[in-house]
Amino acid sequence: xxxxxxxxxxxxxxxxxxxxGFFLGDIDNPAHHNVYELYAAIVVNLIATVxxxxxxxxxxxxxxxTSLVADLQLIAAALFWTIATQTTGGGLTPATMAGxxxxxxxxxLANVISVVLLIVDIATLRR
Amino acid sequence: xxxxTRNRVVFLIxxxxxxxxLVLIGVYAISxxxxxxxxxxxxxxxxxxxxxxxxxxxVTYTITTIGYxxxxxxxxxxxxxxxxxxxxxGVIGWVYALGALIALARDPAFRQVLVAGRFATGVRRLRExxxxxxxxxxxxxxxxxxxxxxxxxxxxxxxxPDRISELTLEDLSIFVPGLCxxxxxxxxxxxxxLKLPLCAGxxxxxxxxxVxLKVAITAxxxxxxxxxICRADTHDTExxxxxxxxxxxxxxxxxxxxxxxxxxxxxxLYLLYSWLTQTPGQxxxxxxxxxxxxxxxxxxxxxxxxxxxxxxFEGVETVIIENEPEMTKAPKGTIxxxxxxxxxxxxxxxxxxxxxxxxxxxxxxxxxxxVTARSLNPNLFxxxxxxxxxxxxxxxxxxxxxxxxxxxxxxxRILSRIxxxxxxxxxxxxxxxxxxxxxxxxxxLWRLASxxxxxxxxxxxxxxxxxxxxxxLSGNREVRxxxxxxxxxxxxxxxxxxxxxxKRGEELRLLPDDNLALAPGDRILMCGRPGVVNQMQWALxxxxxxxxxxxxxxxxxxxxxxxxxxx
Numbered sequence: 001x002x003x004x005x006x007x008x009x010x011x012x013x014x015x016x017x018x019x020x021g022f023f024l025g026d027i028d029n030p031a032h033h034n035v036y037e038l039y040a041a042i043v044v045n046l047i048a049t050v051x052x053x054x055x056x057x058x059x060x061x062x063x064x065x066t067s068l069v070a071d072l073q074l075i076a077a078a079l080f081w082t083i084a085t086q087t088t089g090g091g092l093t094p095a096t097m098a099g100x101x102x103x104x105x106x107x108x109l110a111n112v113i114s115v116v117l118l119i120v121d122i123a124t125l126r127r
Numbered sequence: 128x129x130x131x132t133r134n135r136v137v138f139l140i141x142x143x144x145x146x147x148x149l150v151l152i153g154v155y156a157i158s159x160x161x162x163x164x165x166x167x168x169x170x171x172x173x174x175x176x177x178x179x180x181x182x183x184x185x186v187t188y189t190i191t192t193i194g195y196x197x198x199x200x201x202x203x204x205x206x207x208x209x210x211x212x213x214x215x216x217g218v219i220g221w222v223y224a225l226g227a228l229i230a231l232a233r234d235p236a237f238r239q240v241l242v243a244g245r246f247a248t249g250v251r252r253l254r255e256x257x258x259x260x261x262x263x264x265x266x267x268x269x270x271x272x273x274x275x276x277x278x279x280x281x282x283x284x285x286x287x288p289d290r291i292s293e294l295t296l297e298d299l300s301i302f303v304p305g306l307c308x309x310x311x312x313x314x315x316x317x318x319x320x321l322k323l324p325l326c327a328g329x330x331x332x333x334x335x336x337x338v339x340l341k342v343a344i345t346a347x348x349x350x351x352x353x354x355x356i357c358r359a360d361t362h363d364t365e366x367x368x369x370x371x372x373x374x375x376x377x378x379x380x381x382x383x384x385x386x387x388x389x390x391x392x393x394x395x396l397y398l399l400y401s402w403l404t405q406t407p408g409q410x411x412x413x414x415x416x417x418x419x420x421x422x423x424x425x426x427x428x429x430x431x432x433x434x435x436x437x438x439x440f441e442g443v444e445t446v447i448i449e450n451e452p453e454m455t456k457a458p459k460g461t462i463x464x465x466x467x468x469x470x471x472x473x474x475x476x477x478x479x480x481x482x483x484x485x486x487x488x489x490x491x492x493x494x495x496x497x498v499t500a501r502s503l504n505p506n507l508f509x510x511x512x513x514x515x516x517x518x519x520x521x522x523x524x525x526x527x528x529x530x531x532x533x534x535x536x537x538x539x540r541i542l543s544r545i546x547x548x549x550x551x552x553x554x555x556x557x558x559x560x561x562x563x564x565x566x567x568x569x570x571x572l573w574r575l576a577s578x579x580x581x582x583x584x585x586x587x588x589x590x591x592x593x594x595x596x597x598x599x600l601s602g603n604r605e606v607r608x609x610x611x612x613x614x615x616x617x618x619x620x621x622x623x624x625x626x627x628x629x630k631r632g633e634e635l636r637l638l639p640d641d642n643l644a645l646a647p648g649d650r651i652l653m654c655g656r657p658g659v660v661n662q663m664q665w666a667l668x669x670x671x672x673x674x675x676x677x678x679x680x681x682x683x684x685x686x687x688x689x690x691x692x693x694x
Contacts, residue, residue, distance in 0.1 A: 039179055043156040050149050054142030082180040
């Protein structure tokens, strides 16, 4: 067992699960979406991105790309949240919440691709 | 290749950046989360919690040691405790990350990759034809230096880092990219531009025959149109290189020995060689008359053997002096000794000899041989082999009749092949001419050159090389060779130049006559005083000047002038 591979896969899967946890629930209901979960998803996604740095294989490059997409979407969601609650004063209306969750949904898709690629990589490796 | 190198740099940076970046992310994540979770007290004494945005804001300015203060309200004790912790954690995290980055920038592997990338970019930026020179030793550096003087571009590969740093210190007028790499690796040759359209040829001069061979075969396989000039120390390698079409193979010992034999046997031909192959503008070596008789030859290594063979072929008798006759398989009658002691030289009957060749591979010994021999027989014709270029001053001070510097001779030979390919053909033809012919030519050159090595240039009667002449010839007007050699400022005056060789198709004409009618496509090898090439340019490029040279009249050029003169 390669401990490096364990950590690598752990963070990639954790990024997906946290992202999924945040995404779960009614799209426009703020009570269903926890800000701490979004925070954790961003941090874990960033860690997963850095772990993918320096992979010279083709699949490594695509993995890095999906991670960057997820980062971008999640950070956009966080910015959206901040602007809504801090500046306009409107607070978390259902419309804003739907926007934030939609962005995290995009990130979720990227994370799903990432995990699928990881599984494909492992599957081809075994053969 | 360039993209690959750059990729390697990026991957190397990213890989090394992993841990520092993870540390930073961890530090920020912990600090922000703690700040959000810990309760604070607002102005009215009510408990509140910072939101993520403000927590991130505070952490950002605090752990980069900027410090804007406690916002939006004064911190509670719990928050302050957490800030103390985060500050230490954050500053340590940043110091570590920056340290890792700086260490990365100083890492030898990383620098090597950067240097290789810069080299590849430098090669691709070259906008003129260039030659790849493999091996920057004594000969290699001379070749590059001379190429620079001729305005030719070069790219250097050498396995020794010291030599590459020498190259960067060299005072060259043209930028010469150099890389410390094994020329035997095809990848490195590709990085040096082997497959680029501007690459004109490759010169392999490393001291390792196997590497030179590898370079030659790589070049011939990857870019068959390339001119390949190689050094080969053994006949085996030489034959091997020729077998796959290497354009020129130079065996330094052989070439050097041939040169020396020529200097002893046919001094005029030797002068012709050295005058025409020397860097232009240098003082001409004077004429000399080597005596006929028995020569002493000190040193019977690879060089000595070649010299002896060539001298014997020319009918010159030699006595060999060698320190290790068994090891070098010296012939019978060889005098045992180094030649630096008077005893050995006397044993070799130095009093009856007419000349001495100090040809060992040690410069100090060679000088010592000459000095000892001179005291025994002052009338000797003294020839010494100079191995290292840094001993120039010593050999000059010794005032020898002839100094044979190997790297100089090889470099001249290579350069004449690169810069004026016609010259090699001319010299080959000249070797088969009679002594009188050569001697007369040397006389003419001497009068022409006025004690400076003449300039050599090739005139090509093509639309690009000589538009005016080519247009005239295409219009069925006759142009004679002599016309081109007159001065466009006054056609009674002849330019100080001489046509050495005319090449028409495959036909070669030595010293073509002034009355020879030129034909389109002719290539003429000219030699003359420095600067004459520019004056000749008038006749080649300017139709009016050519017309003046032919008829003695300046024809009106513009429509208006033509109309006026016609009236």
